[in-house]
Amino acid sequence: MSVSDIGVTIEPYYRSEESSESESRYVFGYTVTIHNTSAHSVQLMARYWKITQGNGENQEVRGKGVVGQQPLIGPGQRFRYTSRAILQSPVGVMEGAYTCFDVSTQQSFDVPIAPFRLAGLNQIH
Numbered sequence: 001m002s003v004s005d006i007g008v009t010i011e012p013y014y015r016s017e018e019s020s021e022s023e024s025r026y027v028f029g030y031t032v033t034i035h036n037t038s039a040h041s042v043q044l045m046a047r048y049w050k051i052t053q054g055n056g057e058n059q060e061v062r063g064k065g066v067v068g069q070q071p072l073i074g075p076g077q078r079f080r081y082t083s084r085a086i087l088q089s090p091v092g093v094m095e096g097a098y099t100c101f102d103v104s105t106q107q108s109f110d111v112p113i114a115p116f117r118l119a120g121l122n123q124i125h
Helices: none
Strands: 006-014 026-036 042-053 058-064 078-087 091-102 107-119
Touching: 006 091, 006 107, 026 091, 026 107, 042 078, 078 091
Parallel strands: none
Antiparallel strands: 006 026, 026 078, 042 058, 042 091, 091 107
């Protein structure tokens, strides 16, 4: 199994109805699709996120699984979930990794998640 056998696509979006500029609360949703192109089943065991806000502050988030699950993703299958991040600035960047477990080889491995941009309405930075 190679890390390249696990594809991660992320679609971020701004949640204006939950955000409040006057309270410096900017809410972003993101939908993640994890695609297992390997011949083995893998289980997503843990997540790590580094969130860099536009004001330069960093936050790190670690936890078991995603959205309360540790999904088992079979060969050729996809797992999709939606979550959110709350920032104090209207722009930011998230990046991280998923720790997965190859059921066949009993080996753990990390799948890097490339940086993606979070931006409120009319933000160009």
